[in-house]
Amino acid sequence: MIKITILTLFPEMFVPLNESILKRAQEAGLVEINLVNFRDYAVSKHKNVDDIPYGGGAGMLLKPEPIFAAIRDLPQVSHDRKLILMSPQGHVFHQKKAEEWSTHQELVFMCGHYEGFDERIRELADEEVSLGDYVLTGGELAAMVMIDAVVRLIPGVLGEEVSAEEDSHSIGLLEYPQYTRPADFEGRMVPEVLLSGHHAQIKRWRRKESLRRTFLRRPDLIKNLEFGLDDYSLLEE
Ligand code: ADE
Structure with missing residues (x-):
């Protein structure tokens, strides 16, 4: 309390x-x-x-x-x-x-x-x-x-199922793009990888999109980040 x-x-x-x-x-x-x-x-x-x-x-x-x-x-x-x-x-x-x-x-x-x-x-x-x-x-x-x-950060406020840990800014990056159904909305498709059920690949894609979005929209945030080796390989893709 x-x-x-x-x-x-x-x-x-x-x-x-x-x-x-x-x-x-x-x-x-x-x-x-x-x-x-x-x-x-x-x-x-x-x-x-x-x-x-x-x-x-x-x-x-x-x-x-x-x-x-x-x-x-x-x-x-x-x-x-x-x-x-x-x-x-x-x-x-x-x-x-x-x-x-x-x-x-x-x-x-x-x-x-x-x-x-x-x-x-x-x-x-x-x-x-x-x-x-x-x-x-x-x-x-x-x-x-x-x-x-x-x-909203006090434990219990957002409820069990929702977590603030993946919010924009909580890890110093903007959040990755999110989609819900339908997979095809008037020809605009949800990225293939998200439909794949392949958790490791989804995680990689999300990290990459977070980095991309932050670079493009908020380059000022980048200087405060600690990059892992995985990030460098993602950025080279
Ligand atoms: N009072 C007036 N301007 C303010 C600001 N930018 N932030 C906090 N308090 C304020």
Whole structure:
């Protein structure tokens, strides 16, 4: 069981986490998701959570007090709690990060909104993570994407028969092409080898197609790969 807490000013945005596989995972007790609106911790009469930047400049910044108070008020259920700050200035999220987080007992996602946040908020975070090299209106959508990627890796979430091990990215390659019936769809044929029942050849074909697809579509992924001798012979074919 992983406990996930989301600190946000917009808890009503998180409806998608209560659908489909994520809903089932919560009902099965594999993950618990809690939403905390840190506006509840604002000190001023008007419950202000943002303010103008010192030194001038456009936009508003999240104030430190409400988010510090919200974190201090969280019950810590485990010693390997990870505090994650959503920010376009963080490291870019990827599958390996999802795998690592899925082994933790407790994850806390801190979502900013507005133009940015007071620099002292960074102190709270074990990690600062970005969804990608673009700027969102807030960290909420980024947190939902990351939570989805993490939760599906928790053992039991995808069910016995489905495995995340052969997903695109889990071995650093894109997934090979897949086909289902019919074998002949309006003249477009399923590759012969897949119909052959020859497991060793199918495995070889799939590895080769994964490599091909990765080379063509995502050459940037290739530098992180470790190739086996078999791969070199496949590439020479
Ligand atoms: N907040 C704004 N932009 C973001 C991004 N790219 N990733 C995570 N949080 C963000």
